[in-house]
Amino acid sequence: MREKLAHIHVVIMIYMVEAGLVLFRFPQMEAEYFGTNGWVSLLICFAAAALNILLLLPVHKMAQGRSIFDIMEQSVPRLLLLPFYLVIAAVWGMTASLASKEYVHILKLVSFPTVTPALFALAIGSLAYYLYGKGIYNIAKAAMIFFFLSAWMTLLLGYFISEFQFARMTPFLFQGSHQMFVGFLNIFPAYLGFELVMLMIPYADGKTKLVRAAFLSTFFAAVLYLIVGIVCFGVFSLQQLKLVPFPVLDLLADIRFPFMERIENVFYGFFLFSNIVTSTVYYWAASQFVGRISLRLNSKLAGALIIAVCTCVSLIPDTLMETEAWVRNVGYAGIGVAIGLPVVVTGFLLLQKGKGRYGRDQK
Amino acid sequence: MNLFQAIIRAIIQRTGAAKRDRADASGQAQRLPGSPSLRHVLDNLKNCADLTHRRYPEIRVDLVYFGHQVNADMLYRDVVHPLLQVKEQEVPLLLRQSQFQRTDDSKALITGILSGRAAVFHQGAAYLVDIYGPLTRSIAESETETVMVGPHDAFNENAEDNLSLIRKRIRSSHLKVLKLSVGEVTKTDVYLLYIEGIANMANVRKAYERIEAIETDGVYDISMLIQLIDDHPNSIFPQYLTTERPDSAVSKLVGGRVVAMMDGSPSVFSAPTSLFEFFSSADDYYQRWMLGTATRMLRFIAFGITIGFTALYVAVSTYHYEMIPENLLRTFVESRSRVPFPPVYEALLMEATIELLREAGARLPTKIGQTIGIVGGIVIGQAAVQAGFSSNILIIAVASSAIASFVIPSYVMSASIRLIRFGLIALAGVWGNFGLAVGVTIMVIHLSGLTSLGSSYLTPVAPFKFSDWVDTFIRGPFRAISKRPTQTQTPNLVKQKMKK
Numbered sequence: 001m002r003e004k005l006a007h008i009h010v011v012i013m014i015y016m017v018e019a020g021l022v023l024f025r026f027p028q029m030e031a032e033y034f035g036t037n038g039w040v041s042l043l044i045c046f047a048a049a050a051l052n053i054l055l056l057l058p059v060h061k062m063a064q065g066r067s068i069f070d071i072m073e074q075s076v077p078r079l080l081l082l083p084f085y086l087v088i089a090a091v092w093g094m095t096a097s098l099a100s101k102e103y104v105h106i107l108k109l110v111s112f113p114t115v116t117p118a119l120f121a122l123a124i125g126s127l128a129y130y131l132y133g134k135g136i137y138n139i140a141k142a143a144m145i146f147f148f149l150s151a152w153m154t155l156l157l158g159y160f161i162s163e164f165q166f167a168r169m170t171p172f173l174f175q176g177s178h179q180m181f182v183g184f185l186n187i188f189p190a191y192l193g194f195e196l197v198m199l200m201i202p203y204a205d206g207k208t209k210l211v212r213a214a215f216l217s218t219f220f221a222a223v224l225y226l227i228v229g230i231v232c233f234g235v236f237s238l239q240q241l242k243l244v245p246f247p248v249l250d251l252l253a254d255i256r257f258p259f260m261e262r263i264e265n266v267f268y269g270f271f272l273f274s275n276i277v278t279s280t281v282y283y284w285a286a287s288q289f290v291g292r293i294s295l296r297l298n299s300k301l302a303g304a305l306i307i308a309v310c311t312c313v314s315l316i317p318d319t320l321m322e323t324e325a326w327v328r329n330v331g332y333a334g335i336g337v338a339i340g341l342p343v344v345v346t347g348f349l350l351l352q353k354g355k356g357r358y359g360r361d362q363k
Numbered sequence: 364m365n366l367f368q369a370i371i372r373a374i375i376q377r378t379g380a381a382k383r384d385r386a387d388a389s390g391q392a393q394r395l396p397g398s399p400s401l402r403h404v405l406d407n408l409k410n411c412a413d414l415t416h417r418r419y420p421e422i423r424v425d426l427v428y429f430g431h432q433v434n435a436d437m438l439y440r441d442v443v444h445p446l447l448q449v450k451e452q453e454v455p456l457l458l459r460q461s462q463f464q465r466t467d468d469s470k471a472l473i474t475g476i477l478s479g480r481a482a483v484f485h486q487g488a489a490y491l492v493d494i495y496g497p498l499t500r501s502i503a504e505s506e507t508e509t510v511m512v513g514p515h516d517a518f519n520e521n522a523e524d525n526l527s528l529i530r531k532r533i534r535s536s537h538l539k540v541l542k543l544s545v546g547e548v549t550k551t552d553v554y555l556l557y558i559e560g561i562a563n564m565a566n567v568r569k570a571y572e573r574i575e576a577i578e579t580d581g582v583y584d585i586s587m588l589i590q591l592i593d594d595h596p597n598s599i600f601p602q603y604l605t606t607e608r609p610d611s612a613v614s615k616l617v618g619g620r621v622v623a624m625m626d627g628s629p630s631v632f633s634a635p636t637s638l639f640e641f642f643s644s645a646d647d648y649y650q651r652w653m654l655g656t657a658t659r660m661l662r663f664i665a666f667g668i669t670i671g672f673t674a675l676y677v678a679v680s681t682y683h684y685e686m687i688p689e690n691l692l693r694t695f696v697e698s699r700s701r702v703p704f705p706p707v708y709e710a711l712l713m714e715a716t717i718e719l720l721r722e723a724g725a726r727l728p729t730k731i732g733q734t735i736g737i738v739g740g741i742v743i744g745q746a747a748v749q750a751g752f753s754s755n756i757l758i759i760a761v762a763s764s765a766i767a768s769f770v771i772p773s774y775v776m777s778a779s780i781r782l783i784r785f786g787l788i789a790l791a792g793v794w795g796n797f798g799l800a801v802g803v804t805i806m807v808i809h810l811s812g813l814t815s816l817g818s819s820y821l822t823p824v825a826p827f828k829f830s831d832w833v834d835t836f837i838r839g840p841f842r843a844i845s846k847r848p849t850q851t852q853t854p855n856l857v858k859q860k861m862k863k
Contacts, residue, residue, distance in 0.1 A: 006826055006827065008827045009825070009826070009827065012827075107797055111682060111683065111795060111796065111797065112682070112794075112795070112797070120794075120797070123794075123801060127801065127804055127805065127808070130805070130808050131808045131811075134808065134811060134812045138811045138812050139811075140825070141811040141819060141821055141825035141826070142807055142808055142810075142811035142825070144821070144824055144825035144827060145807045145810070145811065145821060145824060145825055146804075146807060148824060149803070149807070256688070257688075258688065259688065259691065260686055260687070260688065261685075261686060261687075261688050262683070262685045262686045263686065265683045265685070265686055265795075265796050266675075266686070266796050268796075269796035269797050269799060269800035270800060272797070272800040272801065272804060273800070273803075273804060273807075276804055
């Protein structure tokens with residue numbers, strides 16, 4: 001009997017997918033787009049994410065253990081669905097590879113200014129494939145370990161209690177904001193990852209409670225983002241935050257121990273753990289679609305193909321800025337998939353349900 | 364034609380019967396239809412100078428055994444003395460006693476003699492008497508698993524003694540022992556122990572089937588046996604916990620695990636096991652729980668130091684000098700300035716030296732071994748620094764890593780971790796802190812796929828079983844450890860008295 005994913009494993013795995021590199025960037029985006037007390041925008045984004053998770057509920061309820069592929073292919077011939085599969089595989093595959101590429105660029109910035117990023121990107125791609133090969137159940141187990149290896153770093157934020165000033169928070173909300181909708185679209189992908197639970201339906205049972213797991217992981221990610229956001233807004237001034245590209249890295253750099261300083265060098269290395277989980281789970285999701293495009297491809301080959309192609313494509317953007325632009329665009333597409341896919345699948349399910357009822361009425 | 368064949372067959376049968384009659388009449392114990400013969404046994408065991416064959420012509424009994432395999436007292440009491448007391452016509456009556464087990468299979472008869480039983484032949488019938496009692500090492504203290512507080516007896520190479528050490532501690536009819544034989548040539552006895560009602564029978568079955576399926580000419584120690592039944596034979600991590608301590612073995616049995624012991628090995632293994640179980644020691648339970656907890660946590664810290672300290676030194680001194688505080692930087696740079704090699708070579712050289720010293724110390728007799736350790740460590744360390752081969756700080760890092768590795772109670776796990784360290788040092792030399800993170804990632808991914816007897820090697824972290832943490836990362840107070848480890852999938856989760 002195939003092992004089923006446990007509830008807590010899904011919670012932690014999706015949390016690790018969500019709480020990725022965006023952690024380093026979003027305080028700057030909040031300051032830039034939302035102005036004073038920009039961290040409040042996280043709550044708006046969380047509310048939107050929660051609504052999006054609600055869209056998963058009918059899929060989970062009505063699927064009755066069937067995969068979304070079986071549901072869709074029951075109503076539409078597989079051939080017609082292939083372009084749709086290809087687009088989603090591309091979006092999720094690129095989300096994975098660009099997350100790694102962005103990590104590599106920041107690593108280059110922090111520690112290795114002279115090293116070519118391609119080498120690191122290939123190393124991360126290989127690691128992702130190694131983890132991918134273990135299957136989703138073991139990916140979830142590895143995510144658990146990575147979570148415990150990296151979660152404690154949140155406690156380091158306590159170091160800044162003495163530097164935190166409420167005066168910096170100001171009583172004004174969103175003063176100096178502009179293009180808030182663009183800001184919302186840029187910050188919202190920080191919560192993406194929950195939509196992947198739709199693919200886990202065949203790997204789960206009643207106890208897994210996938211939708212609740214998606215909600216909980218998003219909630220925990222929101223709590224983490226809020227803590228980081230509030231600390232950043234309380235330690236940096238608004239103007240500083242707008243100018244500093246990676247405020248969290250600067251915060252870490254400020255932590256000094258008697259025997260070690262500039263510990264962001266070590267801790268940024270630890271972010272590889274969450275990055276690997278993010279990449280692998282997205283690659284896994286993309287490979288499910290690739291495997292459906294060509295039924296002859298076995299799981300390992302599908303994974304190798306998507307990882308190789310997406311890693312190669314991610315090498316096209318040369319600089320960090322270019323990579324961020326790609327990340328933004330793929331993020332927008334990711335929002336589309338997160339909203340669109342459950343809606344489409346729910347539509348098919350309702351259609352099938354309707355037809356079933358129609359059939360019974362006829363009898 | 365058919366008539367001719369029938370006549371020939373009848374003649375052959377009659378001739379054979381006549382020969383048997385003559386042989387019986389001459390006092391020679393011969394084979395009855397279906398029984399193993401003395402001649403057959405002696406033919407099989409010819410050129411075995413250590414085989415003893417005693418004849419008692421007046422009662423027409425032959426006795427065959429290996430003198431060094433049997434207990435002399437038992438031989439006299441159970442076999443020789445009773446035989447000397449009876450007349451020929453009373454022998455069949457004597458052989459009906461329960462210690463004489465009639466054997467009709469020659470293969471079983473020979474195996475029995477080889478296993479330390481005496482074979483008695485009388486009127487074409489063969490009997491085996493269990494008088495096994497070879498010379499063995501007496502029960503002594505374990506050298507690899509010493510404890511400050513708690514029982515000091517350890518298993519020896521005799522499975523009977525080891526079973527007795529277990530039975531002495533578990534006086535329950537629920538303790539079951541299954542016997543298997545391993546090795547085409549060695550035919551070594553393996554005993555599989557479990558407590559009925561506590562152990563999951565699926566685990567017992569799995570372990571039994573795996574041991575039974577071993578196809579090899581010989582197995583010489585339990586450490587060899589477990590490699591033959593590993594879930595993942597190519598992993599560096601041990602997937603069964605071995606111990607020389609009967610109290611540890613008993614705690615594993617009571618916890619719902621399966622324990623196996625082997626004749627000729629002073630260790631037993633328990634399964635299923637997890638990575639974290641290798642960090643616990645019997646000592647933890649014999650001390651106050653807070654002390655036990657502190658010691659256990661120290662071991663996990665030691666694990667981190669062993670794995671990462673030297674690698675971190677290499678990463679920092681190669682790529683991340685900015686991580687060293689200003690007041691330390693001078694000392695650090697001074698120390699490194701005389702060394703002409705990159706830190707990764709320097710570290711690998713010193714780590715290899717430490718391993719050489721450790722291996723030499725382990726192979727030599729205890730007294731010389733200690734001298735090698737101390738003199739070698741100090742002299743080579745000091746000389747390496749003075750000659751500019753190594754920096755002082757690296758010596759501290761390497762020594763700390765080595766000492767930390769010995770804190771881990773399981774020698775096998777400690778050796779595995781020490782080997783992993785070399786990989787991490789190499790990665791840190793190539794990619795600094797990122798290399799270190801890559802190394803840890805590879806290790807975690809590898810561990811996530813490991814299983815022991817089919818259950819996850821990372822239990823209770825993944826799968827997440829928080830209730831087990833109280834006896835994994837800490838050694839909680841006994842009242843808090845109210846449940847057996849969930850990894851064992853025991854049908855009797857709550858620790859309670861078994862009513863029988």
